[in-house]
Amino acid sequence: MIRNRSSGCRAGRRWRWGAKLPYRGLIGAACLLGIGSLTLAQTAPAGPSARGLARPEIPSMLDSDLPAVVRAAAQVIRPSVVTIETFGDIGFADPTAPGNTPGNAPGGGRGPRSPQPMLGLAEPGAGPCTGLIISPDGYIITSTYNFLRRPQVITITLADGTQYVAHLLGRDDTRGVCLLKINVPAGRELAVPTLVDPADLKVGQWAIALGVGYGTATPAVSVRIISGLKRIFGRAVQTDARISPANYGGPLIDIEGRVIGICVPLSPQAGPAPPGMLAGAAGVGWYDSGVGFAVPLAGADAARWFDKLKAGQDLRPGRMGVLVSPSAAEPGEMPGAGPATRPASAHPVPAGLIIRQVQPGSAAAKAGLQPGDIMTAVAGRPAASLAELKTVLAHYVAGDTIPLTVRRGGKNLSLSITLEPAE
Amino acid sequence: MLAEVRSAQARRIAVIRQVIPAVVCVFGPNPAAGGGAGVLLSPDGLAVTNFHVVAATGEHGLAGLSDGRLYPWKLVGVDPGGDLAVIQLTGRDAFPYASLGDSDRLAPGDGVLAMGNPFALAEDYTPSVSLGIVSGVHRYQGGEGGSNLLVYGDAIQVDSSINPGNSGGPLFTLDGKVVGINGRASFAERGRVNVGLGYAIPSNQIANFLGDLLATRTCRHATLDATFRDQGPAPRSRVICDALDRESALARAGLQLGDRLISVAGVPIRTANQLAGLITTLPAGWTVEVVWESGGRQRRAAIALDALPYKVPPRPPVPRMRPATRPATQPATAPVPAARPYPDPFGLATAGVIRNPALNQRLAQALLARALSGSGAAAEPVQSGAAGAWLAQPAATFSHLRIEGSARVAGGPAIELSGRQPQRGPFVAWFDTDLAHPHLLAYSPADASGRPRDVPAPQAAPAPAPAVAYPLAAIPSLLRRTVKIRGAGIGAEVGYASGIIISPDGDVLTAAGVYTADPNLKVVLADGTVVPAMVWRRSDALQTVWLKIPVKTPDYFNLSAQPRGRPGDWVLAVGNPFQVAQGPEPLSITAGVICARAAIGLRKRLQDLPLEGDVLLVDAIVANPGAPGGALVDLQGDLLGMVGKVAESRATGTRINYAIPADALDAFVHGRPIPGVGDQGRPGVPDVRPAQTGIRLFTLAGNRTPAFVDAVVPGSPAAQAGLAKDDLLLAIAGREVRHVADAQKALAGLSVGRTVTILVKRGNSVLTLSVTPREKGRP
Known part of the structure; x- marks a missing residue:
């Protein structure tokens, strides 16, 4: 079979398929001619290389039992999902809210959540945002995307429609979450969701993101799978459910209605923000891209930063x-390479x-x-x-x-x- | 029901866990510089990736596997035309591997898993996994800059998430077979971020080139040395020969200008585009059967496919310093400009040549040893006769082994290997393309120069495979009820869209857009027929346009079906984003769920859209040029709505995926009031008497300060409602009040006698008060 012919030149050809033998004689022949050759029919194996004629059953993504399960799971979590609205122009701190200092507000002109155009958005939206109740005495967690500056007034609407004023406590810039507190009337206990242990999560399981960012009374849902675990240096679960300002701050749940994490915009390039962009806005450019993140609330780390946020501390990397x-x-070698790549002599x-x-x-x-x-x-x-x-x-x-x-x-x-x- | 969902979920988790160890994160020598992905196909470390990944990283680098470790890799062979490359990992006795499936079995709607390393997120080298469906097959995405490099001529289009970093990674079916290598995606205004369209090189094309790649060649792609075009309008067009090289194999076999092409390599040819796509999947040097019609008679011949040369761009001459050969006291010579050849590490200019004979020989030895050891799933019995005797020899007795390249044997791809054996002499053998379990397909003794004595005949087309079955019975009719629309675009607005047929008499709905103003508006039906369209009615409230076309359309959506669509229900969106489908090619299908049904404020860039009423919000990405006007259906194929024009949500600032609900469209078409639209039911004449509430705002600090109540006039409507000093106004009549100016404007717009709700913050509570304004000047 010719292999060394230079492209474009036909002269160097040695021989071609079929050139030796008159082609027409071979039409329809199912086997090789010549002594000692094997017929294809005898040696063609029944293995994976055979051109099977029957189509094997290929499972579909579109599980027809899933929608009802999604609705049931959304019902389970619904009492803990809250709608957050912020009011008041930036630049004027509410003196009654703890943690507000004059340095928080570099000057304003626009709404509390829309300081400057951010990655991928021509003009940020002005709708409500989503939060999740995480303790019966009124602590609510949400995404820092909605609190890049300290707004003057924050109101929370619970699932049953009752409204409360909330105060912003601490902000965790490493994970993109922040903590709010409402004063719950005596005798009232808020519905707290069940959390999934991050160790039990599996790549490929269904993941449902909920959010009220479009302004709907019932949280909107988006459904896909868990794409990866321990992303962004171990801080987040990755999902290809559509994560966007519509559900930042809202829960990512499994099919049983248990919380996998809080949806937030994140990016591996977290850290000092580029000029003109506030820290915490990184990652919003990936909205609805099938690469989304949720920060787990369970685990040993979570308890530690929850206490710091409760005390009003801002957590920075x-x-x-x-x-x-x-x-x-060494040149060309990286640690973590398999043992076969290490030089024979022990490194001192x-x-x-x-x-x-x-x-x-x-x-x-x-x-x-x-x-x-x-x-x-x-x-x-x-x-x-x-x-x-x-x-x-x-x-x-x-x-x-x-x-x-x-x-x-x-x-x-x-x-x-x-x-x-x-x- | 939960139990069934759990067990199907568990099966998918198990398949992912089984195949993910074979997925590779491909880096250059420095992993921090980013890279792509790949998939291992054999236990000795052979992996497939994209050519453009290795073009960026170089001929060697490091590869991360899900065990968390890095392994060195070296380049084996490249296919720049088809964007493929084979690399060899080392550092382990036995690598995990995956196997190639049959990409011809895929149908739109089939579930797929894309795995890779988008945005280099895998710090621990565990690839990211995304679930989606096949949106279309045999898609064409042209080469870079119109060249014949990186051509995806027969691509699988998928809506699983493909982002930078997924390149080179595998596309799996839900039963764990590799049916493609992901390498391209459609990007638009959002930049290099997935918007629901990704493209994969099909596994059957990969199998075609595997032999040439393993032979360490730079692969070459086939050409017929002739061009063909469509003659006559669809659907009854013919593909005829337009231009023909007199030296070509086709000409020498008797094909003439104007002859009609019937089939190539057993594939019936329907359009010139389809032929062009098919040719890109074939390697140069193969012989395929071509059937054509000449003067009323059908003729056929075995045609040897010529090679399409790559164009290597010239590089301008670079000044070069000569090394100093004289003592340091003398000045070095002046720079001498010299024309240098363009660096061509992948051998584009010498494509087809074996670049690395030593590596080739090692691979040949490994392949033969694996085949002879019968390490297949089912050990083949030794055949009687000379070939059997050949098979019974130990691998070590073979010498002069060489992988020659790709061949077509028994109607399918094979790897050709040549060598010598002490008792038997020179031979050529052909193996199938399963690198992990190679099986012998054919064998022939060879003469002294290596020419095989017997050559496998270019097989006549195998028995036609049964028609591919769609996973959903509704899909074929969906594709007939949705149309492509062509008009004129302006500036950033494209001139193409989709439309839905809503009656048998030629009624089509589409989304509002500048293209509808084109007097030469055209509708393209599923079979490729092009008909003129006329605008019949427009609805600003629904941003929808009703067109009439002069043909009967037996396939249509029934607007009165109006299936109940609830949040969480599956939806399919059918349309033509990015104009991927041309002429009679099928439209694209993407899947998702209903997120919510709600009235939502929309805008296009910074301008509000006058859209009114509820929309269906979905998480299938439909906010792409060309998709508006398409169909949104449930799994039974009933119309839930029509995909709306590309817009952003005022609430989130993001592109929003939505459809106009079928009940609103039905009302529009039948001239009924549309639910949720317009000022329906508002009686009487608007009251223009000036209204007052008795609220005095604190204005000393300026117009942009929060709207605190400074005083409430005793006995006024506000006093009666319970408003008090120091209350902070948050919203009036449902409109957010951010500062004094907002509050003044809202209060000025109130009407006498019409009660409104005012939301206030008092201390730590939020209160809702009802205020009925009175006429100014009256008590």
């Missing part, structure tokens, strides 16, 4: 202030991150880190790559103090570092 590179790296340097630079005045400088140090463990966990370091740090926020194990001059040192907010 913590940074160390160092430039690092993996200690085991311990696995970890080498400190290349320490920013003056940063958390790392205050902790006593020096260039040349090798960080072998962060908060008790190994971190041999930048991705692993970011995943460990994702469990902490600015202000947390964590232990470090550092190798300097052949000796192991225990240091502790208090993370500082990224500016």
